[in-house]
Structure formats: structure tokens, C-alpha cells
Amino acid sequence: DAKTTQPTSMDCAEGRAANLPCNHSTISGNEYVYWYRQIHSQGPQYIIHGLKNNETNEMASLIITEDRKSSTLILPHATLRDTAVYYCIVRVYNQGGKLIFGQGTELSVKP
Amino acid sequence: DGGITQSPKYLFRKEGQNVTLSCEQNLNHDAMYWYRQDPGQGLRLIYYSQIVNDFQKGDIAEGYSVSREKKESFPLTVTSAQKNPTAFYLCASSGGQGPIYEQYFGPGTRLTVT
Numbered sequence: 001d002a003k004t005t006q007p008t009s010m011d012c013a014e015g016r017a018a019n020l021p022c023n024h025s026t027i028s029g030n031e032y033v034y035w036y037r038q039i040h041s042q043g044p045q046y047i048i049h050g051l052k053n054n055e056t057n058e059m060a061s062l063i064i065t066e067d068r069k070s071s072t073l074i075l076p077h078a079t080l081r082d083t084a085v086y087y088c089i090v091r092v093y094n095q096g097g098k099l100i101f102g103q104g105t106e107l108s109v110k111p
Numbered sequence: 112d113g114g115i116t117q118s119p120k121y122l123f124r125k126e127g128q129n130v131t132l133s134c135e136q137n138l139n140h141d142a143m144y145w146y147r148q149d150p151g152q153g154l155r156l157i158y159y160s161q162i163v164n165d166f167q168k169g170d171i172a173e174g175y176s177v178s179r180e181k182k183e184s185f186p187l188t189v190t191s192a193q194k195n196p197t198a199f200y201l202c203a204s205s206g207g208q209g210p211i212y213e214q215y216f217g218p219g220t221r222l223t224v225t
Contacts, residue, residue: 032210043115043201043216044154087153091210095169096142096161099203099214101153 004088009106012082018075020105022088025069032091033064034099035073037084037107044087047073078109114138115217117202122222124196132187132220134202142205143185144214147171147198154201160185189222196224 005023012018024033032051036044048055048062050071055062061074075082085104091097115136124130136143142161146154156169160179174193179185185204189196199221203214 030210034210034213036216041199041219041221043117043203043219046213046215049210049213093209095156096144096159096167097205097210097212097214098144098156098159098169099146099154101155103151103153 003100004090004102006086006088006102006105008103009108011108011110012075012078014080014109014111015077018078018082018107018109020073020075020086020088020107021070022072023070024088024090027068027090028092029068030093033062033068033071034089034091035060035062036087036089036099037082038087038104039084047086049091078107080109080111083107083109115202115204115215117200117217117220120218120220122220124222124224126224127191128224129188129190130196130222130224132189132200132202132222134185134187134217136183136185136202136204136217138204138206138215139182140204140206140215141182142207142212142214143179144203144205145169145175145177145185145187146201146203148201148219149198157187157200189224196222198222 034049035047145157160166
């Protein structure tokens with residue numbers, strides 16, 4: 001199964017863009033990159049996903065490199081409520097399309 | 112409101128007892144999943160079901176059992192055979208099979224076995 005590598009923690013100033021990197025160098029051609037976040041003791045919240053094109057929605061933007069070996073999640077204007085653990089996940093086709101979670105990045109947004 | 116509900120939020124049991132965790136969804140999703148999360152770690156897949164009356168083992172199915180008699184319900188039983196049952200359990204559902212469909216999670220049940 002493809003795996004992801006993320007920094008353990010990051011800080012971001014409130015109102016600034018938060019750029020969260022992720023490496024997934026062994027990703028297969030038909031596997032999607034997903035991002036979720038989890039606030040302590042809650043269920044993970046879906047943010048965005050993509051295959052090879054850049055994606056944007058109301059929460060964030062996802063930039064995937066051309067070789068698909070890495071990606072960046074961008075929160076354009078971080079708020080204190082964005083403080084959470086962010087998971088970069090490779091979604092596979094087998095096992096019902098399971099999500100393979102790594103350790104995640106703990107993002108702290110500071111005033 | 113559409114969503115996934117899990118109950119209860121906190122559950123305490125004595126060692127040797129079986130316990131069933133509830134998961135209900137009103138999203139009309141075909142696929143449902145159970146994950147387990149241990150402190151400081153990501154989620155691991157226990158069981159999944161892609162359609163009613165069918166389910167498959169995930170990566171850590173030993174000591175667990177499930178049923179899928181109704182589309183909206185996917186209860187998980189933690190049996191006494193599970194060696195380390197204390198964990199945060201999360202249920203998810205998805206509108207279809209395969210990675211193009213997002214998985215949405217419930218709020219979780221924190222199980223403590225002493």
C-alpha cells in the first residue's frame with residue numbers, strides 16, 4: 001500500500017495561508033490523494049481530494065505535482081478554528097477503497 | 112440533517128464482556144466502514160461493507176464482528192477475543208465503491224475496557 005510522509009507539526013499565523021506538504025512517492029496511477037483533518041476527540045472531517053489535477057473547494061486548495069509524488073494542501077486564510085491534525089491519505093481501490101492514514105501534521109494556528 | 116450517528120460517545124466495559132457499538136447513516140450510502148484509532152496514531156480499517164448483507168475484513172479484524180442487515184446500519188461488536196479493545200472507534204460511509212467517493216465519518220465512540 002502506498003504511504004505518505006508529512007511533517008509532524010507546523011505553526012501558522014492567523015489570517016495567513018497555511019501550506020501543508022505531503023510526500024507520496026510510491027502512489028500508483030489510479031490512487032487518489034485525500035486530505036482530512038481531525039480535531040481532538042472528533043471524527044475526521046473531509047477536506048478535499050484529487051487524482052492529478054489541482055483542486056479547489058470552499059475549504060482549501062490541493063496542489064499535486066506533475067509526477068504525483070507530492071502534494072500541498074493550502075488553507076488560504078487560516079483561523080484559530082483550523083487548528084487540528086491534518087492527514088494526507090492515499091485512497092486505494094482494494095478493500096472497498098479504504099483510507100490509509102499516516103501520522104498527520106499537527107497544525108497550530110496562532111493569533 | 113443528513114449524517115452519521117454513533118452511540119454512545121463514551122462506553123465503559125469490564126474485560127471479558129462483548130460490547131456492540133452502533134453506527135447509523137441517513138445519507139443513503141451503500142458503503143460503510145469501521146476504523147480504530149489509538150492515541151497519537153492514524154486510523155486502521157477493521158471491517159467494511161459495500162452492500163447490504165455483505166461485509167469484508169479489513170486490516171485488523173481479529174476480535175471484532177459486524178453485521179449489515181440494513182443499508183443504514185452497520186453495528187460493530189468488540190468481542191472478548193480482542194486483546195486490546197480500548198480505543199477510539201470511528202464509523203464512516205461512502206456514496207460508492209472506489210476512491211472517487213469521499214468517506215464521511217461519524218463522531219466516534221471512545222471505548223474503555225478495564
